[in-house]
Amino acid sequence: MQKIILAAAVFGMLTGAAFSQAPNFDDPAEFAKQRDQLTATFNGPADQPYLQYAGDSMADTASFKKEGPWTVCFSNAGVNNPWRVVGYTDMTEEVKLHPEIGTFTHVDAEGSDDKQIADIDDLLAGGNCSVLIVSPNSTAALTPAVEKACAAGLPVIVFDRGVTTDCPVTFVHPVGGYGFGIQAAEHIIANVPAGGKVLMLRILPGVDVLETRASGARNMFKEAGLEVLGEEFTDGDNAKTKSIVEDYLQRGTIDAVWMDAGATAVAAVEAFEDQGVDVPVVTGEDQQDYLQKWRDLGFKGIAPTYPTYQWRTAIIAAVNTLKGEQVPSPEWILPQPAITQDVLDQYINEKMPPLHYAMCGCEDMPNYPQAWGGTE
Template identity: 60%
Template sequence: MSRALHTGRPGGRARLAASLAALLAAALLSACSSDVPQDDAAGGATASKQSRNSGEESKFFDRADYERQLALAGTTPQGPAGKPWEQMLNPEMTDTSKYAKKGGAKDVHLCFSNAGVFNPWRQVGLKSMKAEAELHEEITDFTVLDAQGKDDKQISDIQELSGQDCDALIVSPNTTATLTPAVQEACGKLPVIVFDRGVQTDCSVTFISPIGGYAYGAAAAGFLVDEVDKGGKIVALRISPGVDVLETRWAAAKKAFDKAGLEVAEVEFTDGDPSKTKSIVSDALSRHGTIDGVWMDSGATAVAAVEAFEDAGKDVPPITGEDQQDFLQAWKDKDLTAIAPTYPTFQWRTPVIAALRVLGGQEVPKQWTLPQPVVTQESFDSYYKEGMPPLHYGACGCEKLPGYPGDWGGK
């Protein structure tokens, strides 16, 4: 059958589970702050300033969502073993019979409006999505438009795709509020599947995402709570302020550190810049002499943090990163004490699967919450793959897809 493609975006498990359970118990017992904080200035910030606008006191903190995510982190997923991109956590299924394609889900024209491929995570994800589409002979046409990180272009893209002969539309929004009207309008024309980032409407047939930022931040912080003695000094490295998923990661971590009595000696923004990261860690070592742990809200510059300790002639303390290959390689080569929460790129496979189920009239979850694995020493070999490029992501779920490893830059 002929097809067309058109293109135009982590200590041990038992200890980790115990840490998450303790955090959830603390959350249920404590009161929620009603203070509305002042926005922090961009760039670096002192720990004392950050402490007044983080954790529960952050304007991004939502107690109900925090508790929901920590509970989900300990939930056994439903779905086929070994295929986390098809699994779901506590799903509430919704009827899709009204979207069923006449004659069944075949000769499908699937369309995708992508926010962009402006970072390695999105590049790895898009490769996995295209490869997933290749698995399904019923998809005869797959149109992908790239918004290049621009809201106005993505609005135009969604309008263009929803006016074509697309059977279903997948959307990964560039931003939330600005894209909402365009998604809402598209929902009136064809079935829409939203994933990765949300919009402020529930009109999509399903919204697909991993558990979320609180679970990520709590997993990383729980590891350091286990590894660092009370009173130990933590350096928190954050990419940038004001991004909801990053703010929730830090909010959950701050709560964990406060409860455990760990001192957050530095909270600094790296802007995702390796040289700035090395400078921040070097300065922190000069000021404090000893740093007992490093927490990161994203692992993009984790290797630079490791190098800063080595340059200073210091042992690398327990550190958190992400499932990016360069960090996994450093972890292996340097025998680090580490953990790597993930925002798994395997989620890019799920919208294709969801679209075909919807067009087949099968039930799907209204909110399709995927597992969010954590790379630990015990699970390391499942995510580290010899010969993959530095910016590959281990939780891609792509190892059995057509074109692997070469299409992902591997040898």
């Protein structure tokens, strides 16, 4: 046994050293670009962020113009976390606003690349789709399937995570991961004196949009002279998050907790509460439970967002394409605001579920709030 493990380890090390070519998650150019986009002015109506876009580059979609009723096909990576649940509700509600959409076919890959490729094959073989919307489970793996769909002459809309081909009509996404990391890190740097100790809590390694959040923040902490106590992975598990914070508290003080996603932010705050320690700066995301905890305890919080309204935008992009209207392209970059202390109250709604994402851009929809699990 031991020998085998050793052999495996050595083999791993050799191949790792020789061939490892991890995707670049620390790209200064992209970092600077997103930093500018955070404060840039966006085109489009000011009160409808899901219609706004950065830049002027548009695609002409006249060749995709089609008479209704349309069949809109959607290959979804999964609805396996609350963010995707809120987003998917946004999407289905948006579909109801467009009578030209005759059929909305949704196939759910349950978080598996392999299954999503098969799903897209199914849709191409028998789905009779007018347009294909793809929310890829992972970037590289879904690229061939998306290329195949483009080759079949379908207009394709990609959103959330991208693909490495520019054959889709557009790729809808907010500013991005660096932007998220920057907003949280700036807040910490502004509120913690130099030399302060920051604990970085992350969900899991390897996911593009999460890696860039961390790398953006890490560089800024280093520049500002803050000490990073550690980077720990929580697996998005509340119990584990609480244990990690407890362990760090036992060994010393923590001046700030930086989080790459907000689902476990309340667990981190509770760890301080339960130990009878004052809650320091804890960053989160736009989940209701965090926003309310922040208001109730009055600690110095901030909620960068990765807005779920992009799920609405994907449908809007599909509809515009089938109408032959112009669509921002090759990327439709949406604004990505952070919720700060001064606007906190306007995003809190106690009637909504704990993990409802406040930046849903859905308050103007007819079935709000019931469709999102809220009560009148």
